[in-house]
Amino acid sequence: PIGQSAQIDREKGELEVLGKHPDIKIIEKKTANWSRAEAQTLTEDWLNAHQNGGISGIISQNDDMALGALQALKSRNLKPADVPITSIDGMPDAIQAAKKNEITTFLQDAQAQSQGALDVALRTLAGKDYKPQSVIWERYANDVKWGDGTDKNYILPWVPVTDANADALYQQVSGGK
Numbered sequence: 064p065i066g067q068s069a070q071i072d073r074e075k076g077e078l079e080v081l082g083k084h085p086d087i088k089i090i091e092k093k094t095a096n097w098s099r100a101e102a103q104t105l106t107e108d109w110l111n112a113h114q115n116g117g118i119s120g121i122i123s124q125n126d127d128m129a130l131g132a133l134q135a136l137k138s139r140n141l142k143p144a145d146v147p148i149t150s151i152d153g154m155p156d157a158i159q160a161a162k163k164n165e166i167t168t169f170l171q172d173a174q175a176q177s178q179g180a181l182d183v184a185l186r187t188l189a190g191k192d193y194k195p196q197s198v199i200w201e202r203y204a205n206d207v208k209w210g211d212g213t214d215k216n217y218i219l220p221w222v223p224v225t226d227a228n229a230d231a232l233y234q235q236v237s238g239g240k
Contacts (some may be wrong), residue, residue, distance in 0.1 A: 069105035102131025
């Protein structure tokens with residue numbers, strides 16, 4: 064929803080990148096409050112207001128909203144290639160949609176984030192001899208270094224969902240379902 068830190072930071076980044084592309088025009092900018100149903104309704108309204116190819120892409124700040132937008136396109140018999148949708152989160156449904164080339168999404172690895180945070184907290188409590196237990200340090204070994212566990216910031220990359228990694232990421236986020 065509007066005002067949440069994830070929304071603020073994502074919008075800031077999106078606008079920064081879009082600002083470097085003056086040929087891209089933002090014709091609508093509204094929230095669907097992280098809701099799939101609200102996003103479907105909002106996208107249907109946009110499709111009514113901007114007919115005949117007036118919308119050339121949708122940027123969604125989370126997967127539920129992207130999937131709602133996708134449903135609106137499908138209800139109009141539009142192909143995902145007609146109005147590409149991009150998103151962030153890496154929810155199981157979105158990974159499956161990305162595998163079918165219906166949307167583009169990125170995994171924001173909440174499991175690794177929370178486990179990494181616990182390692183840092185436990186290091187603070189246990190002292191310098193604490194050995195990290197989380198998957199984060201192996202999974203993102205090229206991007207995030209444990210060091211001695213006292214760094215102020217550990218930044219995890221967003222992982223693009225691709226044909227090559229979709230099945231593995233789906234297993235990871237769905238718990239093997």
